[in-house]
Amino acid sequence: MSKRIVIVSGGELDEALTCEILGEDENSFIIGVDKGVEFLYHHQIMPSYIVGDFDSASSEIRDYYREETDVPIREYNPVKDASDTEIAIRLAMTLGCESILILGATGGRVDHLWANIQSLYIPFKAGIDAQILDCQNRIRLIGGGETRLLKTEAYGPYFSVFPLGQEVFGFNIEGAKYPLREHTLTPYDSLCVSNQIEGEEAVIRFLDGVVILMETRDK
Numbered sequence: 414m415s416k417r418i419v420i421v422s423g424g425e426l427d428e429a430l431t432c433e434i435l436g437e438d439e440n441s442f443i444i445g446v447d448k449g450v451e452f453l454y455h456h457q458i459m460p461s462y463i464v465g466d467f468d469s470a471s472s473e474i475r476d477y478y479r480e481e482t483d484v485p486i487r488e489y490n491p492v493k494d495a496s497d498t499e500i501a502i503r504l505a506m507t508l509g510c511e512s513i514l515i516l517g518a519t520g521g522r523v524d525h526l527w528a529n530i531q532s533l534y535i536p537f538k539a540g541i542d543a544q545i546l547d548c549q550n551r552i553r554l555i556g557g558g559e560t561r562l563l564k565t566e567a568y569g570p571y572f573s574v575f576p577l578g579q580e581v582f583g584f585n586i587e588g589a590k591y592p593l594r595e596h597t598l599t600p601y602d603s604l605c606v607s608n609q610i611e612g613e614e615a616v617i618r619f620l621d622g623v624v625i626l627m628e629t630r631d632k
Contacts, residue, residue: 417512418505421460422498422529423448423469425520427548432456434516434546444505447497449517450474460484464504465497496525499532502543506536513543519550530625534577537623551628557621562628564610569630574598574605574617581622588615598624 419435423446435443435458445453447465452458454474464487467475478484489500498518505513513536518529529545530552536543537554545552551568554577562572574586581598590609598605598619607629608615617626 416510417514418442418444418508418510420444420446420498420501420505420513420515420518421449421453422446422501422515422517423465424517424525424529425547426452426517428456430546430548431516434514442508442510444501446501446517450478452517454478462487462501462504462508464501465489496528496532498525498529499535502532502535506539506541510541513541515543515545516547518545519547531577533625534623549630549632553626555617555624555626557619560617560626562610562615562617564613567610568628570609571607571629572610572615573607573627573629575625575627576600577623577625579622581619581624583620584624585618586615587618588612598622 419442421431421443426449431452443453443458443460445460445463447467448469450460450463451471451474453460454477459482462485463478466489478486487504498515502513515529519526533543533545533552533554537556543553549569576598578600580600584593584596584598586593586608588611590611
């Protein structure tokens with residue numbers, strides 16, 4: 414099994430970025446999700462699995478994979494208890510992987526975006542690195558301890574942090590334009606939006622809890 418599984422979901426997909434990532438050698442395993450399968454079809458990229466309720470994918474493309482390929486298809490009733498992207502995440506974990514990269518998880522409906530961000534907690538609690546990526550954002554979860562953000566590896570000039578769920582006590586940011594010391598990070602203010610790395614690196618440190626980390630850039 415590939416160390417990294419790429420999930421191509423049905424949100425906004427930047428053609429250049431998506432093709433670049435899917436063309437990397439380490440991506441030997443791709444899960445197409447619902448409308449995201451259309452992107453794979455039109456770019457002649459064969460997925461390893463297809464999942465979804467297919468309420469937004471064309472019947473022509475759906476029939477092509479059913480009748481002319483051996484790609485395993487896991488089709489679900491639209492009335493279900495999990496989003497298509499969450500189902501794909503759980504499938505990736507079942508198949509065995511060290512990391513998950515999710516494309517097409519942003520753009521369009523904000524409720525879908527938020528569901529996708531919350532779904533990152535499923536692999537996170539299992540110790541699997543999972544990220545949502547588009548041309549402007551890299552979104553992941555970090556837990557208690559120390560996280561170093563190197564300017565040379567940053568996805569963009571800005572980073573923002575938000576608690577996932579409960580308040581996070583004793584939250585510290587060092588080496589940033591807006592440092593924090595022993596702060597209580599709450600889920601109902603925007604204090605930690607659009608920070609910047611000052612020198613070579615910024616350090617985020619806290620003892621316990623889970624934080625959403627977004628590295629971002631303008632178009």
